[in-house]
Amino acid sequence: MDSAAIEEMFQGLGPVTIKRMFGGKGIYHMGRIVAVEVRGEMLLKADERSASEFAAAGATQWAYEGKKGSPVKMPYWSIPDDAYDDPDLMARWVRLAYEAALRAE
Template sequence: MDEDYLHDLFGSLGDVRIRRLFGGQGIYSGERIVALVFRDELYLKSDAETDPLFEAAGSARWTYTRPGRMPTRMPYYRFPDSALDDADEAARWISIADGASRRAATAPRPRSRKVGKAPAGKASA
């Protein structure tokens, strides 16, 4: 997708940068990813809070399948077609994706568990 078009579309976010990602383009606001373009389709960041909004709008979730594996559902939904021709609606969806991106950036990351160690306070047999 044309980078000038994407900069204009996401201009309300301020510091918009486009980087290569997954063979497509990642659209960032600062260090946070807000959207991506894959195979000429624009997808917006989502989370548990925004998934129902995208689903109600009829947007398809981005999934990919590796050979020999089950499909992987990614936290991105296709940009609603109606928003491509309506600047106000586009801004609303971009704001929704920005909110999901902000929540993802501040969510605590799961701690990794070390394999082979017994939990504290329990003796090994």
Template sequence: MAVDAGLVAWIGEALEPLGVLTRRPMMGGMTFYLDGQVFAIAADDTLWFKSDAVSDPEWDAAGCARFSFEMKDGSVATMNYRRAPDDVYDDADEMRRWARLGLEAGLRAPKKAKKRAK
């Protein structure tokens, strides 16, 4: 399932003032980066911003659900991403506001160790 090209274009247009937007395919969806830092994913044409314990209260106050998915064994797993508020889809200022929150969470996230060559 591909991410809607119109959504991708809108994200790029709205976030242009914040930096260089890049993206990579991810299990039927897409991962978004600003200046090389992951800050959001899109799945089923829904945008999800990165979150963490620091930003969770703001996401909770806005009623933004946590990203969850069903595992093969039937259990439900969650990731530190929150559903974007509806107004980000038509208001560039709101898109930038919530994207910054996702970007800040991404910057606070522990960095993965790089694999060493043998």
């Protein structure tokens, strides 16, 4: 995903900074990481307060295989499909990601 597409996705939140990391990209707002792009998929930050909302909307939590073969769950979730066609809905999800980022501090 190119920078212009990422900036458009996050326009409901405000300006973002995009940094290369781990072969993907980290998306920051006001100095806090709110999302990562991994293998072309945008994943939004969530926490114990917001993860249930992501799950209820059909989003999936990012996990990778750990050293011992067991999954390691990360605090990032896929974006619900319907948000891609609705800027207001996308704005809601990216705001939830920013709120989770604020609570992580």
